[in-house]
Amino acid sequence: MKFNTIFINNLLFIAFCVSLLSCKDSRNEERDHLVFRYNEHQNIASLDPAFARNASTIWATNQLFNGLVQLDDSLNIQPDIAHRWEINDSTQTYTFFLRDDVYFHKHGLFGKDSTRKVVASDFVYSLNRLKDPRVASPGSWVLQNVETFYAINDTVFEIQLTQAFPPFMGLLAMRYCSVVPQEVVEHYGNEFRSNPIGTGPFYFKFWEENIKLVFRKNNSYFETDKNGNALPYLEAVAVTFLPDKQSEFLQFAQGKLDFISGLDASYKDELLTATGALKPDYKDRITMIKGPYLNTEFIALQTRSEKNKALQSPLFRKAMNYSFDRNVIITYLRNGIGVSGSSGIIPKGLPGYYAIEGYHYKPEKARMLLEQYKLESGDQNPSLVLTTDSNYQDIFEYLQREFEKLGIQTSIDVMPSSAIRQARADGSLDAFRSSWIADYPDAESYLSLFYSPNHTPAGPNYTFYENKVYDSLYTYSKSLVEIEERKIIYKKMDSLMIEEAPIVPLFYDEAVRFVQKNVTGLGINPQNFLVLKYVKKDN
Numbered sequence: 216m217k218f219n220t221i222f223i224n225n226l227l228f229i230a231f232c233v234s235l236l237s238c239k240d241s242r243n244e245e246r247d248h249l250v251f252r253y254n255e256h257q258n259i260a261s262l263d264p265a266f267a268r269n270a271s272t273i274w275a276t277n278q279l280f281n282g283l284v285q286l287d288d289s290l291n292i293q294p295d296i297a298h299r300w301e302i303n304d305s306t307q308t309y310t311f312f313l314r315d316d317v318y319f320h321k322h323g324l325f326g327k328d329s330t331r332k333v334v335a336s337d338f339v340y341s342l343n344r345l346k347d348p349r350v351a352s353p354g355s356w357v358l359q360n361v362e363t364f365y366a367i368n369d370t371v372f373e374i375q376l377t378q379a380f381p382p383f384m385g386l387l388a389m390r391y392c393s394v395v396p397q398e399v400v401e402h403y404g405n406e407f408r409s410n411p412i413g414t415g416p417f418y419f420k421f422w423e424e425n426i427k428l429v430f431r432k433n434n435s436y437f438e439t440d441k442n443g444n445a446l447p448y449l450e451a452v453a454v455t456f457l458p459d460k461q462s463e464f465l466q467f468a469q470g471k472l473d474f475i476s477g478l479d480a481s482y483k484d485e486l487l488t489a490t491g492a493l494k495p496d497y498k499d500r501i502t503m504i505k506g507p508y509l510n511t512e513f514i515a516l517q518t519r520s521e522k523n524k525a526l527q528s529p530l531f532r533k534a535m536n537y538s539f540d541r542n543v544i545i546t547y548l549r550n551g552i553g554v555s556g557s558s559g560i561i562p563k564g565l566p567g568y569y570a571i572e573g574y575h576y577k578p579e580k581a582r583m584l585l586e587q588y589k590l591e592s593g594d595q596n597p598s599l600v601l602t603t604d605s606n607y608q609d610i611f612e613y614l615q616r617e618f619e620k621l622g623i624q625t626s627i628d629v630m631p632s633s634a635i636r637q638a639r640a641d642g643s644l645d646a647f648r649s650s651w652i653a654d655y656p657d658a659e660s661y662l663s664l665f666y667s668p669n670h671t672p673a674g675p676n677y678t679f680y681e682n683k684v685y686d687s688l689y690t691y692s693k694s695l696v697e698i699e700e701r702k703i704i705y706k707k708m709d710s711l712m713i714e715e716a717p718i719v720p721l722f723y724d725e726a727v728r729f730v731q732k733n734v735t736g737l738g739i740n741p742q743n744f745l746v747l748k749y750v751k752k753d754n
Contacts, residue, residue, distance in 0.1 A: 251747055253455075263276075263407050265344060313333070342392065360383065507726070511556065511724070530591070531585065534585040535618065538618060559710070559713055559720065639671070688707055
């Protein structure tokens with residue numbers, strides 16, 4: 216009986232996938248050290264970069280695609296497919312000069328060579344696709360300040376803005392702005408999500424949704440390391456989809472995963488001491504990597520609340536801020552992960568962050584401010600309802616105790632995260648757990664939360680904060696091209712946040728990764744993006 220060649224090839228490939236996802240005992244296999252394994256507990260909705268709106272999709276598409284520019288681990292703009300660029304401030308024109316050695320991953324649609332070179336018109340198509348309402352990309356907003364873009368020739372691409380927007384280069388580094396091949400995208404249509412073709416260090420090989428995902432090394436990748444060696448070093452990437460963080464940790468502890476990201480309540484006390492150090496049982500087996508993460512966790516206060524008029528008073532809001540010790544949250548509820556949120560909305564690790572003298576634990580000052588509020592308002596029994604999801608209930612129970620010690624009657628309303636998001640949009644919540652993770656590496660992303668024209672539902676100003684001085688500073692900052700000049704304005708705006716207290720900052724998050732000892736080159740970055748092109752694994 217003669218077997219079908221395709222059938223035999225499929226059998227061989229399935230056997231390869233099984234070997235990639237086999238247990239840690241397979242480390243004695245000859246090429247196991249060339250496969251990097253991680254788990255994605257949140258399902259991946261698409262491998263199309265136009266839909267890379269959350270971490271799980273960004274992590275995967277980071278391995279498959281490139282854009283004009285990229286960010287290093289310190290959030291500096293670096294060349295990617297564009298090897299250099301020029302910016303004309305007077306016309307808001309950005310001119311990018313492209314490499315001529317970048318090729319798409321192989322596909323039969325490219326003809327006899329099975330690939331082709333990336334040219335400037337590919338970026339015209341890719342960015343136009345972001346704007347196409349038929350595509351409905353959640354990343355269309357990154358082009359809101361773009362007037363036009365066009366290819367001057369195969370290696371020169373220009374973008375012209377409608378107005379100055381200094382953070383624009385950071386937006387171009389987002390995965391949304393990846394280059395994709397028109398002929399392949401239009402061939403697959405919506406199914407490009409599961410048939411991605413890019414230019415990245417790895418190419419797509421296999422995806423059984425919510426079960427396993429496999430990428431293979433792109434042997435034609437254009438980037439090299441500092442010694443001129445071809446990237447990537449790994450042969451393959453294998454992703455599993457265990458939905459439970461506890462199960463993910465057990466797989467990692469057994470050596471079946473190469474790293475895990477973040478600190479979950481289900482295993483934090485097993486892995487770390489109260490001060491954030493690895494426990495002795497794990498010191499010789501894994502490495503912990505920690506660094507600033509562009510995420511500020513805070514309580515948003517509805518400053519124009521009619522249900523609770525106490526929140527309209529800066530005195531009351533500042534009393535809340537001085538009434539508890541943020542270091543208690545970090546030490547006892549976060550196992551040492553995070554930085555005390557005492558300096559405003561801008562997180563540590565982002566240009567524009569300053570250790571401004573802010574809300575340190577000062578119970579006497581808190582009582583004085585609350586008494587002043589009572590005297591001026593006549594409200595002798597102020598109260599508060601704190602809304603949070605279950606993941607932060609322990610933190611809010613601590614805050615409840617501290618606020619009640621101060622003399623504020625406090626209750627907690629635990630709601631699903633989705634319900635909180637919906638309720639905050641219509642202004643029906645008075646004080647609720649919130650966070651902001653920067654989409655791009657500029658403090659403008661955080662400061663936009665308090666710009667009055669951004670009041671919900673038009674934008675993310677869920678506190679309904681309004682201040683004419685703040686608005687004018689925000690508008691002015693967007694006209695400044697130099698980051699050092701913007702940082703001065705950002706500091707003034709952040710100081711206003713402390714003075715008027717529309718939020719209660721809790722902590723600036725930290726990215727934390729736990730990595731097997733035989734893995735090197737993984738690194739960490741303030742956006743907690745996964746970059747695998749520099750990773751090596753020893754036998």
